[in-house]
Amino acid sequence: MSTYTTPSQRASAPAALLTPSEVASMFRVDPKTVTRWAKAGKLTAIRTLGGHRRYNEAEVRGLLGVPTARPAQD
Structure with missing residues (x-):
């Protein structure tokens, strides 16, 4: 069973982590x-x-100055 998560799954996680490639693409470096x-x-x-x-x-x-989406509170 794989533990790989897609970027959209990581965005919903409490402590989402990004790879260097994902960060680089966001900053275009x-x-x-x-x-x-x-x-x-x-x-x-x-x-x-x-x-x-x-x-x-x-x-x-x-x-980057991009607001992060907060999960909905129940």
Whole structure:
């Protein structure tokens, strides 16, 4: 069974994480640039167990000035 989630599924998760490629496409830069930003402390990176970087979607959208959608409260 696969644990892969699509970007739309991640958007509905409480702590949605983005790959360097997804962040790069949002900023229209190369994924290596996103990695450099993380190393420079401009962007917070979370490391997976495999050592891959993931970025908090809310933080990325905040840097872009795009509001994040809040889940409906019951």
